[in-house]
Amino acid sequence: MTPQINNKINRSIKRYWLGSNRRWGKYNESLVDRIEYLVDRIEYLADRIEYLADLSFIKDNDRLLEEKNNGKIGHPYKVPDALIIYLARLRSIFSIPFRSLEGVLRSLAIIANIKSISYSEIFRRIRRIKPELNNINSKLDCIIDSTGSKITIRGDYLRHKWHKKRRGWIKLHVIISLKDVTVLSFTITDEHTHDSKAARKLLSKMKNNILRLFGDRGYDSKYIYNMFGYNAIIPPRKNASTEFRGSPARAKIVRFIKKNSMEQWKENNSYGKRWLVEIYFSGLKRVMSEVIKAKKIEYIVQELALKVVNYNIMRGMTHAY
Template sequence: MPFKHHSARRHHIEKMTFGVTNWPEYEAGLRRRGSLTLWLTPDALSGWQAPRRKTRGGQHRYSDLAIETALTLGFVFGLRLRHAEGLLASVLQLMGLGLAVPDHTTLSRRARTWQSPRKRPDRQISTDGPLHVLVDSTGLQVYGAGRWLEEKHGVRSRRGWRKLHMALDADSGEIIAHTLTDQGTGDVSQVEPLLDQIGDPIGQFTADGAYDGKPIYDAVIDHSAAAAIVIPPRTNAVEAIDDRPPGQRDQHIAAISRAGRMKWQVSNGYGKRSLIETAIGRYKSIIGRRLRARSLSGQQTEVAIGCAVLNRMLDCARPKSVRRRTATA
């Protein structure tokens, strides 16, 4: 990693500073994030009640839109289900709307079956261009005592943690794909599910060394044949010995052998991978490091709405920062 290079002498290097060029707009957007202003369109009002189904079984009272609205308010303001129920009821009362509010038991039960739109709508390729996709994963704790109880009292606990796999648009900072798995699922196995959620062509795919391997290259090329793949090879990686033209991985190995890993990172823009680490930190600081739901399906709904909340906050306020030039003598 770049920050580990010559770590013993890095204190002599002047720290980079950045300035926000759109501070008035960014500050106003930050205030809008805490606004309680709520709009309900006529379509939302008419779709608040669940449509009557013709199959056998019980009839839902609330639509998925109503469940999503209550859960979203809870995530935005860090509320439990009972508190989110009370907040939504008070807001609808202030708006003069006689809509029934789903109770916390209904929210907990319906969260296990709620489905989010998995695929991102296609953009105008002529104006925006292909995506630069960043991929990484992180761990989220499961609600409960868990590991501490096991270490302190020797009580065997089945609670562990979950893995959040995330794909980020490097240009806009938007979370464009995500999956949630158990702690034993490998990162490589979730690349294809993430790519399946991306409808736009990929111009560059960047990930860390944990994703190095032929299956990842094949999956990205199958999605977008012209994609540039930037994954640092392992330190003991060697070029393939065959008569075929060298692939992207072989070209990376050869470039690192010639110029070194640091120059390879700079020339390929590998430093942008820090943006997804920032997005993961934003998720944990705003949404939380711990999952509240008890079932995996409920936790997947929790993560889906959490990512949608972060994207909505990013639309409200997005800073434009530039590096400040330091004066030289």
């Protein structure tokens, strides 16, 4: 509700009823300082901007195109894979439609004197990309967790008003490094897949690279405890048994918690570090957008995977400390 202003009071106060006692000299100076702060941060953000605007591959366009068409049967490609990967990067970060990507490519074609292709060809070439992470060769402390992503931009109001069927969520399961908060491995499932079930697939590939594994109660399973022993920093359920029942390590952890307290166990094992995964999920959704625009399930999975891979590269370029 807008406050009522007395017409008889000073005109300047009437106009600036909110903050009328503000020290404008100091306020103006603070606004100038904001811009100085932004300029100071340009160097910090430079690597990310270079990643988004890296067009160095264009100078090798002819060579890359020749390699791509070497031995190809039928109509030759007009643009190399490097250019398609660049367009996929723009789409995953800014959610640019395919027709808009064709506009971007047309502009690049004019500037760099290269060929352009239609949005349908861009679509087909991008959908052939298989997002992959770099391999690791060392043992690290890791965190395992999952989060959901929307597969529709429809809000609850429209769903209730027009009785639209709920499309659900797509679920991202990740193992991240505790050291630099980047993804080491991930898998994508529907919303009904339990965390511990998806963990089996992830951990079977990563178990030799994990020193300690942090997770929430959703990963309280004998399979994980038997794989990592006391290095599984996962709180047991409240009704967990103190008996062995297939997992001695889990039983010993439960007995310690019942004898002392959950808080004491968490403090002894630095369990608070698990929250770094929430920082990762927050950044992923803010920077890369939470909504997936693809409709077919295979395209939904690929689009989310591209977001994860590209955000991983961007996090690797960030030096916060």
